[in-house]
Amino acid sequence: MLRSVSSLDEIALLNIFLGIMASIGLAYIMFLLLNVFPYFKKSRTLMLIQVIGGLSVLLGIWALRIVNYTKESLNSVYPLLVLAGMSMIILPLVKLRLFKFDRSLILQALLILLSLFPYTVVHVPWNFVPGTFVLAALLFLIRFPLFLTCLSPLGMVLVNIASWLWVIFAWLRYYLIQTPLTCTSYALLLIPVTSLLLWDFSVIISYENTRRWL
Numbered sequence: 001m002l003r004s005v006s007s008l009d010e011i012a013l014l015n016i017f018l019g020i021m022a023s024i025g026l027a028y029i030m031f032l033l034l035n036v037f038p039y040f041k042k043s044r045t046l047m048l049i050q051v052i053g054g055l056s057v058l059l060g061i062w063a064l065r066i067v068n069y070t071k072e073s074l075n076s077v078y079p080l081l082v083l084a085g086m087s088m089i090i091l092p093l094v095k096l097r098l099f100k101f102d103r104s105l106i107l108q109a110l111l112i113l114l115s116l117f118p119y120t121v122v123h124v125p126w127n128f129v130p131g132t133f134v135l136a137a138l139l140f141l142i143r144f145p146l147f148l149t150c151l152s153p154l155g156m157v158l159v160n161i162a163s164w165l166w167v168i169f170a171w172l173r174y175y176l177i178q179t180p181l182t183c184t185s186y187a188l189l190l191i192p193v194t195s196l197l198l199w200d201f202s203v204i205i206s207y208e209n210t211r212r213w214l
Contacts, residue, residue: 014189021196022061022138028203029089029144030054035210036098046092053088056081057141064134079130086137098147105143108163112136112170128174135170142166142195145202150209155202162202165195 030051037047060081093099112135116128142163145151151159169191176185 010186014186014193018192018196019062021193021200023058025196025200025203026054026058026061026141028200028207029141032148032203032207032210033093035207046096049088050092053085056085056088058085060085060134064131079134082134083137086140090140093144099140099144100147104160104163105140108143108167109136109139111167112139115170118171132170135166139163139166142199145199145206148206148210150213151202151206152209155205158198159202162195162198165191165198169195 033050034047037050060078063078063081090099113132116132143159145159146156169188172188172191175188
């Protein structure tokens with residue numbers, strides 16, 4: 001019983017930590033865009049759309065973290081919040097040519113979506129399906145700093161590593177279904193933790209560089 005409670009506490013802490021790191025990265029991206037958008041026409045409308053999208057993604061991420069910890073049934077609204085919010089963030093960037101769908105991004109997104117197929121013969125919770133689309137959507141945010149001229153060569157390397165770690169996690173996350181959780185399960189959780197840490201570092205550096213230049 002004590003071991004079970006301890007495991008739940010550790011998973012709760014990891015879920016909170018992942019949520020905090022994702023929130024920090026998203027917040028700095030929004031701060032960065034708020035610095036850049038005033039230099040474009042009709043920026044106020046686009047900024048409002050992106051702020052709403054950012055709040056939607058933030059709410060969806062925390063809702064999914066809570067569901068993942070409590071093991072409650074997944075409400076389909078939560079993944080939709082993330083996907084809709086991501087669309088509201090990305091589409092204005094595409095309109096302003098601040099974001100483009102390069103080959104690496106398309107390849108990584110496809111690999112994340114393809115991670116569903118090897119497990120079609122394995123019984124997995126249905127929430128892994130919308131969860132896969134959420135992972136693919138968050139990949140767009142992870143790779144966004146690559147399209148900024150203020151990102152250093154080191155930052156580019158870190159973002160590329162972070163995005164590939166995200167893809168690897170998408171393929172290995174099914175092992176987290178094991179009950180009780182094993183040491184391998186905890187080791188796998190270090191993959192998204194490392195990915196988000198690298199992403200946060202790159203986004204913060206990009207924001208600081210942009211703030212100095214503008």
